[in-house]
Amino acid sequence: MQPLFCYPLIKGGKKVFKEKNDPIAVANHFIQQYYPHCQGAILAGSIVRGEGTSTSDLDIVIFDNSILSAFRESFYVEGWPVEVFIHNLSSYKHYFELDCERAKPSLPKMIVEGMVLKDDGLLSSIQGEARLLLSNGPKEWSKATITLKRYFLTDVLDDFIGSTTPEEDIFIVHTLLELASEFVLRVNRQWVGTSKWGYRALKQFDESFAHKFIEVFDAYYKHRDKVKIIELVDEILEPFGGRLFEGFSLGKSTSNDH
Incomplete structure (x- = not known):
């Protein structure tokens, strides 16, 4: 049985597994390297929920008021696939609205269920918004x-x-x-x-x-x-x-x- 935090490699025609570094440490290193001045960061996804597999990625939500508009990027960091969702301090509200319209609350769930890695004092308010949205449920069908x-x-x-x-x-x-x-x-x-x-x-x-x-x-x-x-x-x-x-x-x- 391979270790939980590992990723597959093919060597000599055979699949072998290389151990990965601790996901929380990797996420923190990533933030320090790429977004050291961000105001908040949350690690979300299956790893945080204790449901990780050998193919799980790290979902990281970044709040950085220096960016002009929201975007996402994908990386490989120390053997981990990393998906980053970057927002300024207002862009997330638009994505909350979009998630409500389609009844798929991806961003609110990540923010509520994730692990806070960095917080300059703003995440409690944003998490409160996300929690209220989730508890209210989607708009009723006409x-x-x-x-x-x-x-x-x-x-x-x-x-x-x-x-x-x-x-x-x-x-x-x-x-x-x-x-x-x-x-x-x-x-x-x-x-x-x-x-x-x-x-x-x-x-x-x-x-x-x-x-x-x-x-x-x-x-x-x-x-x-x-x-x-x-x-x-x-x-x-x-x-x-x-x-x-x-x-x-x-x-x-x-x-x-x-």
Whole structure:
């Protein structure tokens, strides 16, 4: 079993693992070298949460009022992949707003869950803003939005039911998974996520439902069982009127518009 903090190298056609330096020390060295005059720095990500793997990177949020606008950069530092998110003392607010609009609170989560490495006295206030945003949850979907999402989910489900091409089914079911999980979370005013964060968002909302959701889609990937997915999507849509096709309209002008 290789050490936790290591990275793979190929030598003589074989994979070997080289140990990495302590991630907190590496992050501090990085800040001292590249952003020594910053007003605040937070180390976030799976390493801080105790969920690191051999491929984990270091996510570092920097607050530096000398920069004109926010940006991000990627580095390799002492064997670690490092992603840096640089903000001045106001740019983060715009990204908070964007995260709220898309219901994916990446930056607020990093700021709240991360480890403070440097603080000139401003991080407590910023963390308070992020914590309040997370606790409030995303904006509630309107009835019109729910109707629109029902229609799109129905459309993809119909494609899935009617498809006779296994290769196309793979792509359809991926879209169906994303739309169905988004629908469940957003109608319940929950934050959503992509990639591994999609499952984590479902689990945080309802662990029992998340387990069922994964079982249903896993059954398809293993056995190409469409029935369970169809039943699950119908179950998700049922409280909101079920599948939607007939009567749906988008962008139609009426006499009242003139």
